[in-house]
Amino acid sequence: MKQILVTGGAGFIGSHLCERLVREGNAVICLDNFYSGSKANVWHLIGHPGFELVRHDVTEPYRAEIDEIYNLACPASPVFYQYDPIQTTKTSVIGTFNMLGLAKRTKAKILQASTSEVYGDPAKHPQEESYWGNVNPIGIRSCYDEGKRCAESLCFDYHRIHNVDVKVIRIFNTYGPRMAVNDGRVVSNFVVQALRGEDITIYGDGSQTRSFQYVSDLVEGMIRMMASPAGFTGPVNLGNPGEFTMIELAEKVLSKVGGRSKIVYQPLPADDPKMRRPDISLAKKELGWEPKVSLDEGLDEVITYFREVLSR
Numbered sequence: 001m002k003q004i005l006v007t008g009g010a011g012f013i014g015s016h017l018c019e020r021l022v023r024e025g026n027a028v029i030c031l032d033n034f035y036s037g038s039k040a041n042v043w044h045l046i047g048h049p050g051f052e053l054v055r056h057d058v059t060e061p062y063r064a065e066i067d068e069i070y071n072l073a074c075p076a077s078p079v080f081y082q083y084d085p086i087q088t089t090k091t092s093v094i095g096t097f098n099m100l101g102l103a104k105r106t107k108a109k110i111l112q113a114s115t116s117e118v119y120g121d122p123a124k125h126p127q128e129e130s131y132w133g134n135v136n137p138i139g140i141r142s143c144y145d146e147g148k149r150c151a152e153s154l155c156f157d158y159h160r161i162h163n164v165d166v167k168v169i170r171i172f173n174t175y176g177p178r179m180a181v182n183d184g185r186v187v188s189n190f191v192v193q194a195l196r197g198e199d200i201t202i203y204g205d206g207s208q209t210r211s212f213q214y215v216s217d218l219v220e221g222m223i224r225m226m227a228s229p230a231g232f233t234g235p236v237n238l239g240n241p242g243e244f245t246m247i248e249l250a251e252k253v254l255s256k257v258g259g260r261s262k263i264v265y266q267p268l269p270a271d272d273p274k275m276r277r278p279d280i281s282l283a284k285k286e287l288g289w290e291p292k293v294s295l296d297e298g299l300d301e302v303i304t305y306f307r308e309v310l311s312r
Helices: 012-023 085-106 142-162 186-195 215-226 246-257 281-287 295-310
Strands: 003-007 027-032 051-055 068-071 109-115 166-171 200-203 209-211 236-238 243-245 263-266
Touching (some): 085 109, 109 142, 166 215, 209 246, 215 236
Parallel strands (some): 109 166
């Protein structure tokens, strides 16, 4: 039995990770301040002998004796991270600093959940890990983009100077059950709008692309990365290389949900990337990982989930 700390463990992705780790027989401490996470996401785990839920903000130090840290704490949706951009940056930078200090003290392995947003509005496509990105350091998204870039820098400095066993992953757009209704990301937006019979809102002309991975695929990649040999630090892209325009995604959702929703267009927000697709060659080679769930399969699960949530 490993003692595992998951920060942001009551969030959408974190809750699925906690569930998997508990199921595999580990003792899991789920740390969350419930800014964008929810107790409802982990309610079914409360009372399990291998699960402990702690309200805590990672910008404050935390002490525990642990073997592994999954550092997921940080709002990942623009709706949440732009609401309090200073706190977002503090969570990524100070929170990662605190978790690295804990890893150093306990000699724990630490997996840092970075993001495809470190590539910004990419001038290179698809994006491979060697690409340094095209990020606006003073834009409205910079609190998240630059916070995660700084977190990566801290991880590699702790690895070089203190020999901390770090594992850095760059997560591409992920979707699945337990996304919040007001999450603000494109899959949940389209599905919720269609189920409510509202018009589906596309920002820009709809030609911009994204790659969508189902949450179970991401969790598998995270666990494989944590189990990778010491010295393999990454960063490693974890995403689904299938690429879809916003119009294609909207039409898929409409065909599955039915109803009379129309597609409407709004101006594109500042610094919104025009395209995003991971090169996952490194994950295939080093982790033996690639996504298994197709967009059609995943959308069916998400539509079922939101249909139940909206009926309550």
